[in-house]
Amino acid sequence: MLKKSYCASPIGWFEIIGSELGVRSVKRCAEEGTSDDLPEDHPVAMGKQQLEEYFAGTRRYFELKLDWGGTPDFYREVWKVVSNIPYGQTMAYSEIAEQLQQPKAVRAVGMANRNNPCAIVVPCHRVIGKAGELRGYFYGLDTKMALLRHENPVRFAEQTSLF
Secondary structure: OOEEEEEEEOOEEEEEEEEOOEEEEEEEEOOOOOOOOOOOOOHHHHHHHHHHHHHHOOOOOOOOOEOOOOOOHHHHHHHHHHHOOOOOOOEEHHHHHHHOOOOOOHHHHHHHHHOOOEOOOOOHHHEEOOOOOOOOOOOOHHHHHHHHHHHOOOOOOOOOOOO
16 A cells, blocks of 8 residues: 655655555655655655655665566666766766666666656756756756755855856
């Protein structure tokens, strides 16, 4: 049976859905809903706790069971690579395709990122263009930049004019 919980963050509310098998989705939502009463060791409860720690700046990687049942194998392979991008660092779509030994699959990597059901936990916000430019993010490029600044404020500092 699917359970859910909600987590407040600086970029809005997140709904975490999953079962005993693992977290199935982490998605931004308009407002807090009704959370299920869950034991601390339930994957959804752990997901909420770890998201809160991430936004508080005390967690750099997630240790959650994820339930990717029913998704294409290629997407799972992409999400595994994306999950291993270190906190505060980025990787290009083309680098992921090359790591998967499918260098021509850059657009497919982008499609897998677009369909990532576990925002933040599978940190697709860390995936950028080959020349270092920000590319699409399902919550918008402003949100993507906010997450990158949260993780690496020096590298992604806001650019201002000297004059």
